[in-house]
Amino acid sequence: MTDDRRSAGAPTLEDVARAAGVSRATVSRVINGVRNVDPAIQEVVRQAVSVTGYAPNRAARSLVTRRADAVALVVSGAGVEADVGAEAEAGVGAEAAAGSGAGRAGGGSRATAGGGGSFTAQVFADPFFGRVVTGVVDYLRPRGMHPVLMFAETSRARDEVVAYLRQGSADGALVVSTHAEDPLPGLLTEAGLAAVLFARPARPVPISYVDLAHQDGARLAAEHLLARGCRRLATISGPLDVPAGRARLTGFRDTLARHGHAYIPVAEGRFTQESGEAAMERLLAEHPDLDGVFAANDLMATGACHVLREHGRRVPEDVAVVGFDDSSAALACRPPLTTVRQPVEAMAAEMARLLLDRPPGPSSPATSVIFEPELVVRASA
């Protein structure tokens, strides 16, 4: 009975040919998109495919079309093979080139029983990555494609990604790099493989990317705090070896300098809530009279709000706080965060579009698409 059900569940090319009243060869030509088949016959075959429920073997079709109809979605880091353990330990400090980060270690060390999972656990502890997946999936689905999720934080894992793409298992890679020193973008371009990055690579590599106008975003935060009347401002920056971290700090400082604020205290964080708490403690200790804080992402802004409350400061009455990203963390925070919106879903969809719409041939020039940030005003500032 099980075999009956199975054969009912897996109709063959012969079943389709019989239902359509044509030869197997004709069915095969229609399915593989070979031209010069009479349109009426094509229609008959398509109906027979539909009636029988026939699903052409994907591997066989890939051999014909030379397309995998799959895209690799790669989250990469910068570790080397021997560093797996060390990197897992140091992982809480992992920087994120992508504006938000892979920093926070999930449910703490307990979240990664076995230890080997630290990198993946850190990655998904940040709402940023879920938004990337959302944008990619929403673009690919209507096109009948699905992302293959890969992680590449060691040299061996990077080699696996390159081999996977070379094998034709995916038609290209969408890469979210979590580290300024990540060698993967360079490896992909050297191998002539199709790839698009989220965020400009820290080191110059001829590879396409989408990014945000980070300085403009930080300017929006600075102008909002000034317009509220804040005069003793400080900032919790992201990691400064990451372009997005640097650009947000520069945009904030430059805007304030144009308004006469020559010196702005800065405490560097790592895009995690914990690092935001530690940075806020340092800033408060040295500048107890501050009245406005710009944190370079929402997780750090959430941490800052916690610490401010613990020190008896009301947000926003005593200290106004502006975040960056407009992730789910901004809404979960009390008070809900005023923040600079990074349209991560739209940016991720654009990555997929750039990858799939690229002109044929291996030598497509690298291109970039820069998105504009937007201020979202809620209760924290």
Add this chain to the structure above:
Amino acid sequence: MTDDRRSAGAPTLEDVARAAGVSRATVSRVINGVRNVDPAIQEVVRQAVSVTGYAPNRAARSLVTRRADAVALVVSGAGVEADVGAEAEAGVGAEAAAGSGAGRAGGGSRATAGGGGSFTAQVFADPFFGRVVTGVVDYLRPRGMHPVLMFAETSRARDEVVAYLRQGSADGALVVSTHAEDPLPGLLTEAGLAAVLFARPARPVPISYVDLAHQDGARLAAEHLLARGCRRLATISGPLDVPAGRARLTGFRDTLARHGHAYIPVAEGRFTQESGEAAMERLLAEHPDLDGVFAANDLMATGACHVLREHGRRVPEDVAVVGFDDSSAALACRPPLTTVRQPVEAMAAEMARLLLDRPPGPSSPATSVIFEPELVVRASA
């Protein structure tokens, strides 16, 4: 020059044969794992593969091995085709069979510019799904396999998942269902496809699953609150048409009944922070003297803490709060949550193991693996 690089990047079977000094046929047999090849020659070929960097075409290998070396990771819902829009609207109320849920709409409605992405956005707004991905990836990676991420909340999307598996694009499906009425488990078993669920299906289907002893977890929460001296207890339950939601409520009530507490107020939530806030408001309005709350997941417990603080109640001094899951939300909450740990990563890895280790043949009996919860004591209770 680009062509040079490309040819350097894509060595052929011939290159391997030349480097190894054997025939193409021999290389092919070694690569495809055909037996009766001299071990010494196998080693020579493997070295030549390594030296040349040859990557066998995956589609071609799949045709030989009849394996995709890929697993579909499916997040499914219960919508029908015509309901896509309606379901997206109602999405904030989507229930989660998996213990935590797909409820919260990411960064609000703004997180899903374009509208079509609501389901995927909701899914990843919950830290639960990142933990599932982590567990699956950590199990698959050492085995050279990668998850293909699919979403199936409409009848059309479900058909696509079934077709994808029938085509041999993946060797089976790991399914996280977000709705009690989800028809996907039934469709997969009817089609004779290999699949494992996270959490017992709400309706009986002969399919393998991993799950948690939810009642035992709720018992741990109840005993902890009683041991603290709490006497006026209430609970924020999950959706009661979901087995995990029902089981946690039953376990909490039964334990308290055994200690003489005949009546326990309950407010039903949807596993989202927002629904936890609303439930806590209702409970406080009707029972202002309550001194302990068990919320059926950490997001709802976080919402409860916010509302309690807004009403001037100190946690845990005035009201003790216990969550469930031990997700990243438990650590992000102020105060950090005492919670019942669900080892989601280990459970997800076990799903993958059950799928890949199943005995050959289409008629493997369904099997289940139940994990034990554990109380994690932090500051909230």
